[in-house]
Amino acid sequence: xxxxxxxxxxxxxxxxxxxxxxxxxxxxxxxxxxxxxxxxxxxxxxxxxxxxxxxxxxxxxxxxxxxxxxxxxxxxxxxxxxxxxxxxxxxxxxxxxxxxxxxxxxxxxxxxxxxxxxxxxxxxxxxxxxxxxxxxxxxxxxxxxxxxxxxxxxxxxxxxxxxxxxxxxxxxxxxxxxxxxxxxxxxxxxxxxxxxxxxxxxxxxxxxxxxxxxxxxxxxxxxxxxxxxxxxxxxxxxxxxxxxxxxxxxxxxxxxxxxxxxxxxxxxxxxxxx
Amino acid sequence: xxxxxxxxxxxxxxxxxxxxxxxxxxxxxxxxxxxxxxxxxxxxxxxxxxxxxxxxxxxxxxxxxxxxxxxxxxxxxxxxxxxxxxxxxxxxxxxxxxxxxxxxxxxxxxxxxxxxxxxxxxxxxxxxxxxxxxxxxxxxxxxxxxxxxxxxxxxxxxxxxxxxxxxxxxxxxxxxxxxxxxxxxxxxxxxxxxxxxxxxxxxxxxxxxxxxxxxxxxxxxxxxxxxxxxxxxxxxxxxxxxxxxxxxxxxxxxxxxxxxxxxxxxxxxxxxxxxxxxxxxxxxxxxxxxxxxxxxxxxxxxxxxxxxxxxx
Numbered sequence: 001x002x003x004x005x006x007x008x009x010x011x012x013x014x015x016x017x018x019x020x021x022x023x024x025x026x027x028x029x030x031x032x033x034x035x036x037x038x039x040x041x042x043x044x045x046x047x048x049x050x051x052x053x054x055x056x057x058x059x060x061x062x063x064x065x066x067x068x069x070x071x072x073x074x075x076x077x078x079x080x081x082x083x084x085x086x087x088x089x090x091x092x093x094x095x096x097x098x099x100x101x102x103x104x105x106x107x108x109x110x111x112x113x114x115x116x117x118x119x120x121x122x123x124x125x126x127x128x129x130x131x132x133x134x135x136x137x138x139x140x141x142x143x144x145x146x147x148x149x150x151x152x153x154x155x156x157x158x159x160x161x162x163x164x165x166x167x168x169x170x171x172x173x174x175x176x177x178x179x180x181x182x183x184x185x186x187x188x189x190x191x192x193x194x195x196x197x198x199x200x201x202x203x204x205x206x207x208x209x210x211x212x213x214x215x216x217x218x219x220x221x222x223x224x225x226x227x228x229x230x231x232x233x234x235x236x237x238x239x240x241x242x243x244x245x246x247x248x249x250x251x252x253x254x255x256x257x258x259x260x261x262x263x264x265x266x267x268x269x270x271x272x273x274x
Numbered sequence: 275x276x277x278x279x280x281x282x283x284x285x286x287x288x289x290x291x292x293x294x295x296x297x298x299x300x301x302x303x304x305x306x307x308x309x310x311x312x313x314x315x316x317x318x319x320x321x322x323x324x325x326x327x328x329x330x331x332x333x334x335x336x337x338x339x340x341x342x343x344x345x346x347x348x349x350x351x352x353x354x355x356x357x358x359x360x361x362x363x364x365x366x367x368x369x370x371x372x373x374x375x376x377x378x379x380x381x382x383x384x385x386x387x388x389x390x391x392x393x394x395x396x397x398x399x400x401x402x403x404x405x406x407x408x409x410x411x412x413x414x415x416x417x418x419x420x421x422x423x424x425x426x427x428x429x430x431x432x433x434x435x436x437x438x439x440x441x442x443x444x445x446x447x448x449x450x451x452x453x454x455x456x457x458x459x460x461x462x463x464x465x466x467x468x469x470x471x472x473x474x475x476x477x478x479x480x481x482x483x484x485x486x487x488x489x490x491x492x493x494x495x496x497x498x499x500x501x502x503x504x505x506x507x508x509x510x511x512x513x514x515x516x517x518x519x520x521x522x523x524x525x526x527x528x529x530x531x532x533x534x535x536x537x538x539x540x541x542x543x544x545x546x547x548x549x550x551x552x553x554x555x556x557x558x559x560x561x562x563x564x565x566x567x568x569x570x571x572x573x574x575x576x577x578x579x580x581x582x583x584x585x586x
Contacts, residue, residue: 014409117288121565122524125558132546132554133299209415213528216417217543236421236532240436244425251418259413266409 015267021260029079032072040069040226049243058249061238067246071253074226078257081142081221082207088146089207090200093153098184100154101161112158115151123148123206124213131219138221145210149203156199160192194272201265205258212254228254277577285570292562293344297337300551344559350552354545359556362541367560370530370537374522376453377460382515385465389472389511394499396477404469411466416525420459420532427455437534456533460525464518472511479503509580516572520565 037057038044044064052059058067100108118126123145130144164170165188173187214220215229223230228250235247311319324330328339340350349359392404414422428436434452435441442448479485480503488498527539534540538557545553 117291120288120520120569121562122521124524124527125561125565128527128542128546129296129299129554129558132549132551205413212415213417217528217531219543219546232418232421236424239421239425239429242429244429247421247425251421254418255410255414258415259410262413263409 012267012270014263014270018260018263018265018267021256022264025075025257025260026079028072029075032069032076036066036069036072038066038069040073041065052245052249059243059245061234061246062243067249070226070231071228071250074228074231074250075253075257077138077221077226078208078211078215078228078254081138081145081211081227082204084142085145085149085207085211086200086203088142089149089153089203090196092146093150093155094157094189094196096150097154097157097159098161098189101158102165102180102184102188104162108158111154115154118148118151119155123210127210127214128217128219131214136219136222138225141211141214141220145207149207152203153196153199156195157192160195161188164188164191194268198265198268198272201261201268205261205265208254208257208261228257278574281570281573285566288566289563292566293341293559294337296555296558296562297340298333300555301333301336344556349556352545352550352553354548354550359552362553363538363556363560366536366538366541369535370523370526370539373453373456373460373526373530373535373537374519376457377464377522377526378515378519380457380461381464381468381518384461385468386472386508386511388465389469390476390499390504392469393473393476393480393507396473401473404473408466408470412463412470414463416459416463417528417532419462420456420529423455423459424532439533439535452533453535456526456529456535459529459532460522464522468511468515468518471514472507475507475510476503479507482506509576512579513572513576516568516575520568523561523564 042065044060046064047056047060048064049062050056050060050064056066056068058071060066061070096111100111126148127141127144131140134140134144161184170183170187173183178187211220211227212229212232215227216233218230218233220229221227231250232247232254235250238244238246311323321330328336343350347360349363351357352359352362355362388404392401395401424436427433434455439452442452476499480499482503485498485503488502493501526537527542529535530537530539531543538561542554542557545551545557
């Protein structure tokens, strides 16, 4: 625990490695939308339950379907859901947090208490209950998780807005005749981006995790759609039959997706602290 | 005392709101008679069943009755199995809570020493390896950790028999060994988070003025760490661990599925797919009770360790 004086900027490895993984995974997913090596649902009786090889990068399942193609498709669904969830959470959270933080008052008090009670409960539990009522399906998952993600963003944005509204640049903008909306959007919002960006990245990581957990439990996307969580649940059955690569390949894809975003978030936070 | 009473008041209000929300959510989606009787049932039979289940009375009256019964231990009757929900839940609850507590103990026992060691060796090889490892481990979802553990310890090393929970029921030692792997799956990401948090908390404390004072009085590094910094550094970590207990229940719902453990999570998922709402409702309220009580205890613990909280 020696105290070192840092004269040199250390390389922000988290940012670079996280960014690289995220970029790689995003590129793969975009590729999966446009082209997959095989038709994901096409069965091929000539190569059933094959181990990973050159022809099939991640092997094939019991029906001879190419696991890599299915992983690309499943990752696309998971990615799309996470994207929508974070978009709902970040936009609504920023609006709510911005308004309550900027104006304060009783609305602020009430909304923050509501946010506190929502965050006190594990989100997967709340999602389970809502899905129990609404029924599974891609859009239900998106709305449920999106709404559950609002409080975390609202809290961060509220804190920053409450802090910034007392700063001199806001006061001078106000003196120059700028309205509340203009001050909030043009002046404060760009200044809180360094705080919002890591939150978005970490939110993405949580959204992938939540969607995968829900689909793994069978209460996420509907059975006809591919999703990494559902595939992992299928993969577990193959595992007990002695075909471990299905579960391993799908699981590693989930881990890479989460790892990329969590490292990116960590890196962005470190950059802000310096 | 005033602080405790205020917190207790919030706790009761939260529980009341949660139970009302859970109750109305499941009542509003309609009565279950169609599911129970099928679409060919006569209107008389439907009306009879609606009366039997109480669906012909106002919502608030039904809520009141349900609440009074719930407090007395009567959680209603399952639609699918036609047996008391309390009996069904009571059988599964101990397994889930045991798993949660086991995971918590593992987290606390492993993470605190690891956190202290990484902070002591800040910048060293061990610290660097741990930082990278932490980040990777945090990215592995508990259900995938479970699958990996099943693969390595169940299928390759054959330490336990995956999916065969019934075989270990009577034997405490085999039961403990079987539960070790699900508990580890829940605990491993938590351990990573706690180590990371404790490390930065200790380093944060070591930069404070009172530490400099302690050094200037002639204390050496270990004395400063153990007698001064650690006490303060542990405060946020203890709160985090306490709150983790609430989240670990949610983790156990997922992990029970991987290891085929007949706990509350499996019952919850089965009831959701059967649309057996009295069971879902009871489980949701019990888990909410657990979360709220754990958060209350965490608050109490927090203000006991750090009296400054009370004064504010």
